[in-house]
Amino acid sequence: MSIQLQIDATDGPARVGRLTLPHGVVETPVFMPVGTVASVKGVPQDVLEELGVQILLNNTYHLYLRPGVETIRRIGGLHRFMSWDRSILTDSGGFQVFSLNELRKVSEEGVTFRSHLDGSSHFFSPESAMAAQIGLGADIIMAFDECTEYPADRERARSSMEMTLRWAERSKKYFEQHKSEVPWADQTQSLFGIVQGGMDLKLRRESALRTVEIGFPGYAIGGLSVGEPRELTREIVESTLEHLPADKPRYLMGVGTPEEIAEYARMGVDMMDCVLPTRAARHGLLFTLKVKVYMKQTQYAQDEGPLDPQCGCRVCGRYSRAYLRHLYASNELLAQVLNTVHNVAYYLDTMRAVRHSIQLGERARFLSERCGPNP
Amino acid sequence: MSIQLQIDATDGPARVGRLTLPHGVVETPVFMPVGTVASVKGVPQDVLEELGVQILLNNTYHLYLRPGVETIRRIGGLHRFMSWDRSILTDSGGFQVFSLNELRKVSEEGVTFRSHLDGSSHFFSPESAMAAQIGLGADIIMAFDECTEYPADRERARSSMEMTLRWAERSKKYFEQHKSEVPWADQTQSLFGIVQGGMDLKLRRESALRTVEIGFPGYAIGGLSVGEPRELTREIVESTLEHLPADKPRYLMGVGTPEEIAEYARMGVDMMDCVLPTRAARHGLLFTLKVKVYMKQTQYAQDEGPLDPQCGCRVCGRYSRAYLRHLYASNELLAQVLNTVHNVAYYLDTMRAVRHSIQLGERARFLSERCGPNP
Numbered sequence: 001m002s003i004q005l006q007i008d009a010t011d012g013p014a015r016v017g018r019l020t021l022p023h024g025v026v027e028t029p030v031f032m033p034v035g036t037v038a039s040v041k042g043v044p045q046d047v048l049e050e051l052g053v054q055i056l057l058n059n060t061y062h063l064y065l066r067p068g069v070e071t072i073r074r075i076g077g078l079h080r081f082m083s084w085d086r087s088i089l090t091d092s093g094g095f096q097v098f099s100l101n102e103l104r105k106v107s108e109e110g111v112t113f114r115s116h117l118d119g120s121s122h123f124f125s126p127e128s129a130m131a132a133q134i135g136l137g138a139d140i141i142m143a144f145d146e147c148t149e150y151p152a153d154r155e156r157a158r159s160s161m162e163m164t165l166r167w168a169e170r171s172k173k174y175f176e177q178h179k180s181e182v183p184w185a186d187q188t189q190s191l192f193g194i195v196q197g198g199m200d201l202k203l204r205r206e207s208a209l210r211t212v213e214i215g216f217p218g219y220a221i222g223g224l225s226v227g228e229p230r231e232l233t234r235e236i237v238e239s240t241l242e243h244l245p246a247d248k249p250r251y252l253m254g255v256g257t258p259e260e261i262a263e264y265a266r267m268g269v270d271m272m273d274c275v276l277p278t279r280a281a282r283h284g285l286l287f288t289l290k291v292k293v294y295m296k297q298t299q300y301a302q303d304e305g306p307l308d309p310q311c312g313c314r315v316c317g318r319y320s321r322a323y324l325r326h327l328y329a330s331n332e333l334l335a336q337v338l339n340t341v342h343n344v345a346y347y348l349d350t351m352r353a354v355r356h357s358i359q360l361g362e363r364a365r366f367l368s369e370r371c372g373p374n375p
Numbered sequence: 376m377s378i379q380l381q382i383d384a385t386d387g388p389a390r391v392g393r394l395t396l397p398h399g400v401v402e403t404p405v406f407m408p409v410g411t412v413a414s415v416k417g418v419p420q421d422v423l424e425e426l427g428v429q430i431l432l433n434n435t436y437h438l439y440l441r442p443g444v445e446t447i448r449r450i451g452g453l454h455r456f457m458s459w460d461r462s463i464l465t466d467s468g469g470f471q472v473f474s475l476n477e478l479r480k481v482s483e484e485g486v487t488f489r490s491h492l493d494g495s496s497h498f499f500s501p502e503s504a505m506a507a508q509i510g511l512g513a514d515i516i517m518a519f520d521e522c523t524e525y526p527a528d529r530e531r532a533r534s535s536m537e538m539t540l541r542w543a544e545r546s547k548k549y550f551e552q553h554k555s556e557v558p559w560a561d562q563t564q565s566l567f568g569i570v571q572g573g574m575d576l577k578l579r580r581e582s583a584l585r586t587v588e589i590g591f592p593g594y595a596i597g598g599l600s601v602g603e604p605r606e607l608t609r610e611i612v613e614s615t616l617e618h619l620p621a622d623k624p625r626y627l628m629g630v631g632t633p634e635e636i637a638e639y640a641r642m643g644v645d646m647m648d649c650v651l652p653t654r655a656a657r658h659g660l661l662f663t664l665k666v667k668v669y670m671k672q673t674q675y676a677q678d679e680g681p682l683d684p685q686c687g688c689r690v691c692g693r694y695s696r697a698y699l700r701h702l703y704a705s706n707e708l709l710a711q712v713l714n715t716v717h718n719v720a721y722y723l724d725t726m727r728a729v730r731h732s733i734q735l736g737e738r739a740r741f742l743s744e745r746c747g748p749n750p
Contacts (some may be wrong), residue, residue: 038701042417042708046689067676067701075679075697083693301442304450314421318458322450326413326442333417333711 003140003190003217005249005270011361013241013268014354019249021139022187023079023087026054028249029265029358031351032089032273033344037062038072038082041278042337043344045084051313051345052352055087055139057273060132061096065115065122069135077137077183089273090138092129092171092194095222095254098147106146108163126170130178130191137183142220143171145194150226157198161207164196168214192218192251199228201239208243219244220251221269230260241268258287258350265354277347281339284328287346293321295339300325313345378515378565378592380624380645386736388616388643389729394624396514397562398454398462401429403624404640404733406726407464407648408719412437413447413457416653417712418719420459426688426720427727430462430514432648435507436471440490440497444510452512452558464648465513467504467546467569470597470629473522481521483538501545505553505566512558517595518546520569525601532573536582539571543589567593567626574603576614583618594619595626596644605635616643633662633725640729652722656714659703662721668696670703670714688720 004020005028019026033040033048035056040048048056058078063069072081078088094111097104101113110125124132126144133141144167148160172191179188193216197203211219221240224233237252244250251271252264261272277287284295288308293300303321315324315338327335379395380403394401408415408423410431415423423431433453438444447456453463469486472479476488485500499507501519508516519542523535547566554563568591572578586594596615599608612627619625626646627639636647652662659670663683668675678696690699690713702710 037705037707038698039705039707039709042712044689044709044712045693066705067697071677071697071701074677075695081695081698081701083695083698302446302449314419318420320450320456320458322442322446323413323456323458326446326456330412330414330441332412332414333708334414334419336708337417337419337712 002188003249005218005247007247009359009361011358012266014266014358015246015268015270016355016358017270019270021055021087021190022184023085023139024054026087027355028270029261029351029354030055030271031261031347032057032271033347034059034273034275034278035082036275037066038078040340040344041282042333042340045082047314047341048084048344049086051341052348053086053344055089055271056084057089057091058136058138059093059096060090060129060136061093061100063090063136064093064132065117069132073135073137073183077135079137079184087140088138089140089271090133090136090142091253092142092144093124093132094129094142094145095147097124098149108166110144111146126167127174130171130174134175134178134181134189135183138189140190140192140218141175143168143191143193143216145196145222147226148196148198148223150199150228152198154198154200154203157200157203161197161203164194165207165210165214168193168211168216172214172216190217192216192220192249194220194222194253195240195244196223198223199232199236201236204236204240205243208240212243212245216248218249218251220253222253224252225254225256225274230256234263237264237269238267258347261347262350262354265351266358277343278340281343282336284335284339286324286339287343295325295328295335297325301329307342308346311342311345311349313342315339315342315345377562378624380593380622382622384734384736386733387641389641389733390621390643390645391730391733392645394645396430396462396565397559398460398514399429401462402730403645404636404726404729405430405646406636406722407432407646408722409434409648409650409653410457411650412441413453415715415719416657417708417715420457422689422716423459423719424461426716427723428461428719430464430646431459432464432466433511433513434468434471435465435504435511436468436475438465438511439468439507440492444507448510448512448558452510454512454559462515463513464515464646465508465511465517466628467517467519468499468507469504469517469520470522472499473524483541485519486521501542502549505546505549509550509553509556509564510558513564515565515567515593516550518543518566518568518591520571520597522601523571523573523598525574525603527573529573529575529578532571532575532578536572536578539569540582540585540589543568543586543591547589547591565592567591567595567624569595569597569628570615570619571598573598574607574611576611579611579615580618583615587618587620591623593624593626595628597628599627600629600631600649605631609638612639612644613642633722636722637725637729640726641733652718653715656718657711659710659714661699661714662718670700670710672700675700676704682717683721686717686720686724688717690714690717690720 129144504519
């Protein structure tokens with residue numbers, strides 16, 4: 001078995017589990033930091049390990065363009081290439097093709113797009129996206145989908161969803177024929193299907209049911225966080241989850257704030273990824289338990305306290321806000337490094353707390369009502 | 376005593392010693408990485424500790440402009456500000472004022488200059504440079520000097536040297552009156568004098584003798600690496616060292632390549648600093664025992680070997696040249712971080728090897744001649 005989900009505790013729709021993959025066990029619900037080109041920007045791999053990162057996301061589109069799939073495949077796949085022996089998930093490249101390419105041309109066959117690096121022309125089909133992901137060798141790979149733009153009318157959302165379903169079949173077919181070609185051999189990867197359907201609950205339901213019918217070892221909800229209001233995201237996530245099998249991992253792509261990832265986990269999502277913690281860190285926005293800290297604010301220039309007194313990360317344990325603010329104001333490399341370490345720690349701590357609260361579950365609520373601070 | 380040099384072994388003019396400072400013992404000869412604005416660009420302090428960095432250099436000019444001396448003084452000085460409890464040396468600001476300011480105005484009183492950040496006007500005198508360095512609170516601080524430009528005729532080099540001597544007296548006088556104001560109290564800092572004199576051996580000799588006459592607990596050789604040929608640098612260092620007292624630390628400012636720092640240490644220099652390892656790292660130039668590795672070269676794109684097979688640093692222990700080349704080619708933050716860690720490790724290893732060879736000294740050469748590989 002190249003993937004196995006064991007559910008250890010549930011609390012309403014939420015669940016805590018262990019997802020066993022070829023490169024280790026992942027505790028779910030899990031947040032996957034984004035390592036676009038096989039690096040979480042500014043953070044060495046040993047620090048990621050120390051933070052407790054169990055699975056990373058890498059972007060197929062970026063790695064396909066540079067250094068190229070063949071370079072990574074020859075070296076033995078992403079794990080060896082980036083010296084990371086824990087789990088990795090790659091996206092299908094679909095989202096980047098749609099978000100970074102205004103000149104893309106979509107047909108039934110696939111998508112023609114131009115490199116954002118040098119303008120060269122490239123083509124992704126379900127088959128070539130699978131070939132790329134097999135060559136990269138992540139533990140979990142994603143079916144090639146069309147991320148429906150927002151807003152889209154019902155007709156457009158339906159036809160896009162239908163194409164994603166046809167592409168899912170082609171992705172699965174190619175994967176089944178070629179899965180033994182993964183560079184690390186003795187086990188195989190796991191291919192997840194992606195639910196689309198725009199912002200239409202009925203289409204989402206249909207997409208979920210028909211994707212499940214095709215049959216994958218895990219399912220993702222794609223096409224969200226594309227500009228729609230957050231309340232709508234929440235509604236679609238909640239209703240889509242109902243149609244996904246409880247014994248398979250459920251992955252919500254590209255979300256969200258710390259509050260949102262906690263909320264989605266409580267709804268029953270098992271896996272999430274987002275560039276927010278790492279990108280915000282580089283722009284001087286730091287998440288803490290009480291407030292968001294914007295490092296550009298001068299109020300921190302004399303602040304000797306730690307960034308987040310309740311955080312146990314190596315940044316909060318060692319440096320003052322005054323120093324971090326100085327590094328940021330001076331545009332120092334170390335600002336981006338330390339800020340990223342903290343934000344990733346904060347996201348992982350958030351998920352630890354969520355897992356803990358799910359494990360405590362109903363019993364804890366009963367006890368806290370009976371034995372709380374005001375008995 | 377706020378400074379003490381114990382010489383443990385000598386080999387010709389070279390010596391190995393231990394320099395005891397308020398924030399710890401420094402093994403000499405030592406290379407001091409440059410942490411311009413209280414950060415070695417891209418490297419967290421715990422990694423510097425792990426690399427064995429015992430003393431850092433910070434730049435007074437940069438810190439005076441941002442975040443400002445008062446901010447750092449109020450927090451308790453540089454050690455607390457940057458969370459680094461090992462030793463620190465600050466330069467006087469003189470070199471940056473001369474190298475970064477084309478519009479500076481030098482008078483007997485001091486130097487008027489414009490901030491490279493916002494163009495604002497500032498004034499450094501020996502007294503204000505001392506006040507700034509006392510407020511920053513490094514273990515070792517430097518007299519305010521004029522770095523004579525290259526080339527300079529004899530008349531110009533003499534008058535510049537004479538002013539540096541007068542400034543040295545003023546620096547010492549101010550320091551003696553105010554040294555108790557250091558933010559960390561119970562011990563005091565140590566003020567080093569700086570030998571100038573351009574490229575003239577006689578002036579250098581005179582500058583050394585007269586600086587020693589003023590009397591400092593350590594002496595630096597300044598005004599080199601300003602564009603002169605390396606052979607000339609070497610000649611001036613060698614001849615100046617003869618006129619510096621053997622029982623005081625000797626600091627050669629702003630040099631050099633790994634080969635050069637080893638050579639200067641063999642001449643009897645105890646302390647050196649240089650931006651080369653850190654700056655070169657950010658530009659993809661890596662020092663290894665056999666070759667210089669230019670990361671922009673495509674030959675490394677498929678190279679699975681470590682950067683330097685003979686280096687024990689965490690970068691060489693974990694990552695391949697192919698990965699480091701990919702990070703560099705992708706302009707990833709992590710390239711600058713990892714490259715800097717390696718180059719600093721390489722410089723520190725070079726100094727460790729030099730200390731070891733001095734300790735082995737004549738005896739080792741005798742033994743290796745008698746018992747070498749071809750007996």
